[in-house]
Amino acid sequence: MMKKQWLWWSMMGLSMGTVWGQRNVKDIKKDFLNPKSTTVLVASHRAAHNQFPENSIPAIKEAIRLGVDILEIDxxxxxxxxxxIMHDGTVNRTTTGKGKLEEMTFAQLNQLFLVENGKATTEKIPTLEEALLLAKGHILVDLDLKTDKMDAVLEVIQKTKTEDIVIFFDSDYEILKYVDKKNKHYMMMPRAHSLSEADSAIALFEPEIVHIDFSFYTPEVVGTIKKHSSRVWINALGPVDAALRAGKTDEALGQLLKHGANVVQTDEPELLLKLLKERKIHL
Structure with a gap:
């Protein structure tokens, strides 16, 4: 009997793949908020969309399965x-329809299907509520705010009781101020475009994390952010992800981590997670 049980659990472990190595969201958040942590966290851009439509339910499930730390959705x-959940201002590129999303009703959107590699799928545009309920208990969520209708967004977060996993991201500081005023416990990620803007963001929000880019990725910028116990977000999107795909791992990591960024957003979460685990800089 014991042998049969052992065999069943072994088969389950194989079938579930990397999901067994995933930390729960409480452990991820504890690490995320720990200024002394040496872990480099991985954020999956528009969910894990290499085999699924971007910002889709299957892509969200895949990010969770892979053990990604932060789910980025729009x-x-x-x-x-x-x-x-939708990145573009229109539905033209990612669905079977056409038009500006914020000029359409939900009933109209629900008639459309998501597109993958130019072909229609059976997937619908997810609601924020669906996405947050999937993420709850599993993964932090970076909400890339493509709207100024924040009361509707905050209502869903409160309804799903996911205040503890959501990170609000925007370059519009007025939007972030509005969110911050509603609840000082919300996690914030202002986007900065210079050292002076990073300074301003820190003074305004005391954020958990600051989003920077390679144009001003310097030891001074990173030191300023970390001095205030915030994490530093950098994107691998584009050339760095291309280097990862090409197997140029030293080149890719060298660019990403050279000055101490400790959260990386990528279109290649599986490749990056594997590499960081091999280098002992991800749990």
Whole structure:
């Protein structure tokens, strides 16, 4: 009997793949908020969309399965007040329809299907509520705010009781000020475009993390951010992800980590997680 049980659990471990190595969201958040942590965290851009439509339910499930730390998704709000997950201003590129998303009702959007590699799928545009309920208990969520209709967004977060996993990201500091005023416990990620802007963001929000880019990725900038116990977010998107795909791992990591960034957003979460684990800089 014991042998049969052992065999069943072994088969389950193989079938579930990397999900067994995933930390729960409490451990991820504890690490995320720990200024002394040496872990480099991985954020999956528009969910894990290499085999699935971007910002889709299957892509969210895949990010969770892989053991990604932070799920990056884009939120917009329909004309009748329903927050949904979509990057572009229009639905033209990613769905079977055409038009500006925020001028459409949810019922209209629900008639459309997501597109993958130019082909229609059976997947619908997810609501923010669906996405957050999937993420709850598993993964932190970076909400890239593509809307100024924040009351509708905040209502869904409160309804799903996911205040503890959401990180609000925007370059519009007025939007972030509005969110911060609503709840001082929300995690914030202002986008900075210079050292002076990073300084301003820190003074305004005391953020958990600051989003920077390679144009001003310097030891001074990183030191300024970390001095205030914030994490430093950098993107691998584009050339660095291309280097990862090409197997140029030293080149890729060298660019990403040379000055101490400790959260990396990527379109290649599986490759990056494997590499960071091999280098002992991800748990």
């Amino acid at each position: 939120v917009k709000v329909t004309s009748d007040g329903v927050p949904v």
